[in-house]
Amino acid sequence: MLAKATKLLLVEDDEDDYILTRDYLEQLSSHVFDIDWISSPEQAIHVLSKNEHDICLLDYRLGASDGLSVLKQAIKNGFCGPIIMLTGQSNDALDSAALDAGAVDYLVKSEMSGSRFARSIRYALARRDVEDERVERLKAEAENRSKDRFLAHLSHELRTPLSSILGYTELLMLSDFNKQAENELGVIYRNGKHLLSLLNDVLDLSKIAVDKLELSLGEVNLDSLMADVFTLMRVSALDKGLSLKFESLEPLPLVIRVDATRVRQILINLINNAIKFTEQGEIVVNAWTEVVNEREMLFFSIKDSGLGIAPEKQALIFKPFEQIADVESRSVGGAGLGLAICSELLSRMQGDISLDSHVGKGSTFTISLYPGDIRQVERNLLKLDLTPNMQQKVAPCQVSGKVLVVDDLRDLRVLVGHLIGSAGAAVDYADNGKQALEKVKKQLADGHTTYDIIFLDIHMPVMGGKEAAIELRKLGFKGAIIALTAATMKGIHSELNALGFDDMIAKPVDSNLLYQCLELRLGQKEQPTSSIQPMPKPSRDKKCFLLVEDDADAAQITQLLLESLDVDTDIATSVKDCKAVLEHNSNYDKVLLDMHLPDGSGLELAGFIKQHYPNIKRVIISGMEPDAVHIRQLKIEQVLLKPINLALLNQLV
Structure with a gap:
């Protein structure tokens, strides 16, 4: 050449x-x-x-x-x-x-x-080649940094709204409202989880491509892990009329040392594929151990009775962006990344994945992974304890009356309004204090009965709750005004009472306290409002968290979920707010810190808290996985990846 x-x-x-x-x-x-x-x-x-x-x-x-x-x-x-x-x-x-x-x-x-001319030419061209390589390398590094920043931003921007979507749906599914819209809520929740799955696949593959995917090894109860997977996937199988079976061919180690999240991800991906491509019959998951090259490995097989995969396509399905399509051109969702990611993850777990498939007869995927040294670990057959732990809230009181809920966050308005409506009261809404004033003015001008209670958010655009309360009292409004506020610092009760509020309910709104308020003020309407004593304050022996999150929706749903777990939660929206809150009250069990705040970094704030408030545990909440080195250096106690759900917070609590 x-x-x-x-x-x-x-x-x-x-x-x-x-x-x-x-x-x-x-x-x-x-x-x-x-x-x-x-x-x-x-x-x-x-x-x-x-x-x-x-x-x-x-x-x-x-x-x-x-x-x-x-x-x-x-x-x-x-x-x-x-x-x-x-x-x-x-x-x-x-x-x-x-x-x-x-x-x-x-x-x-x-x-x-002479030779000097030849040497000068050679050296000049060699320097040019070196410079070209340096420029190309710098360009490639800049492109990688740009891609990393883009993926980090994309991750954060997509995970934050998903927190609100999944969180509110989960709350509604656990509430009495679920009876009215069970199917619709299920559709929202499943599609939200599907979006999250696609996002995770894209981000995982990008991290694998630049060799930045790290495993987090820890001791895991194998029976519990399998039960979690079975519980989740059984619903999908039943939706298609399929049978899902888990079997252990032999006693298995009760405890293994793996990255539980990644093992769960692999099993869910393979089982989900089996369900997706099977129209009738069953999916059987087997588990066993086997010695390979003098090491005992853990094996799983996922066998389906589906369409099977043609031989010419079997070599392609472990490559990124290749989707399995059957002969009938049936539409199948997904980004075509799952099997490629499974293969890469198993490789990092010192394992492998293989396929045995015949068109029209079904497929069997077999995976292996290293479970750590399990030679001395106790073994037993899988039990798969699947006892459900679901509890629905029902309004404990029935009242009558007219209530106005004023909050600029639509999600919170609807949520509080639903709780009030479930107790029997008529509910009206306003976006801010100015709208509330206009509604009350109109009622007074028309000679109609005004609201019995107005629930007022403190911080709103156009007109905040404090200003609105003053103006409402000037208009002659005699009903109860209850503050909805995340601010629970010392002195707030006295300040609000002086402004015309009758009481306050801390955010996230505790449904039990809300029902107490309704029963106290609407259940005995013959009593004058002024003679009613303030509702009892929540017990301070509960755990108390400080959440630092600038996205209002994400903050609100995290508050609500924590409140459902009986945890008092205050919110700060910036580094400055967090420092101010801690200066007034540092009696928090944990501080939950978003990575990206409008005036600084959550990691830097974590370092500040460690230095000045060493007794408070710090939890990083992020839309992207933070740098493991920084986490270790700052001695962060825990990291939660958005979207936050009830199960994650339950483990945190």
């Missing part, structure tokens, strides 16, 4: 010198040159500005012009290749001037027949 010719531009106004230089270049055996000859300095600048040549030999004297001016202008215009200056006689001053102007070397024409 012929070497690629080096494009050389010779700028020389003497034809004899051009011919001699060309002859010398042709004698160089180390390179093949494609030579362009230009005699005019103006044309030289024009051609060099295109940056199309690998090297340039530039005569110092070009008629009345100076080659140095051509050199400087060419470099200024963007020529990146090496330029060697040629001159008729040796001159140290010209040599220095040429090198200072950007030439890589300076040669006397009489030396062009």
Whole structure:
């Protein structure tokens, strides 16, 4: 194969010198040159500005012009290749001037027949190659950094709204409302989880591509792990009328050392595929151990009675972005990343994945992974304890009356309104304090009965709750005004009472406290409102968390989920807010820190808290996986990846 010719531009106004230089270049055996000859300095600048040549030999004297001016202008215009200056006689001053102007070397024409000329050409081209490699490397590194930043931003931006979608759906599924919209809520929840699965697949593959995916090994109860997977996948199987069976062919180790999240991910992916491509019959999951190369490995097989995979497609399905499609062109969702990710993950777990499939008869995927040293671990058959732990809330009281809920967050308005409506009261809504005032003014002007209770959020745009309460009392509103606030610092009760509030309920709204309020104020309406004592405050022996999150929806749903777990939760929306809250009250069990805050980093804030409040445990909540090195350096106690759900928070509590 012929070497690629080096494009050389010779700028020389003497034809004899051009011919001699060309002859010398042709004698160089180390390179093949494609030579362009230009005699005019103006044309030289024009051609060099295109940056199309690998090297340039530039005569110092070009008629009345100076080659140095051509050199400087060419470099200024963007020529990146090496330029060697040629001159008729040796001159140290010209040599220095040429090198200072950007030439890589300076040669006397009489030396062009010697070894110095050849060496100068070789060195100039070698330096060019090194520089090209450096530029390409820097460009590649910049592109990788840019891609990492994009993926991190994408992860954060997608996981944050998913927290609200999945969190609120989960709350509704656990509430009495589930009876009215069970199917619809199920659709929302399943599709939200599917979006999260696709997001995780894309991010996992990107981390695998740049070798940044790390495993988090720990001791795992195998029976519990399998029960979790079975519980989750059984619903999907039943939806299609399929039977899902888990079997252990032999007693299995009760405890293994693996990355539980990744093992669960692999099993769910394979079982989900089996369900997806099976129209009738069953999916059977088997588990066993086997010694391979003097090490005991853990094996799983996932067998389905589905369509099977054609031989020519079996080699493709473990490659990224390749989707299995059957002969009937049935539409199958997904990004085509799952099996590729499973293969990569198992490789990192010192295991493997294989496939045995026949069209029309079904498929069997077999995976292996290293479970740690299990030689001395107690063994037993799988039990798969699947006792459900679901509890639905029912309103403990029935009242009548008119209630106005004022909050700028629609999700919270609807949630509080639903709780009030379930107790029997009529509910109206307003987005801010100004709208609430207008509704009350209209009722008073029409001579209608005003609201019995107004629930007012404190922080709202247009008009906040404090200003609205003052104006409502000026209008002559006699009903109860209850503050909804995340601020539970010392002195807040006195301040709110002075402004005209009757009481307050801390966010996230505790449904039991809300029902107590309704029963107290609407269950005995014959009593004057002013004589009613404030509702009892929540017990302070409960756990108390501080959540630092700037996204209002994500903060609200995390609050609500924690409240359902009987944890008092305050919210700060920035580094500054967090420091101010802790300065007034540092009696928190844990601080949950979002990674990206409007005025700083959650990791830096974690370091500040460690230094000034060492007794508070710190939990990082992030839309992307934080750098493991930073987490270890800051001694962060725990990391939660968005979207946050009830199960994650239950483990945290």
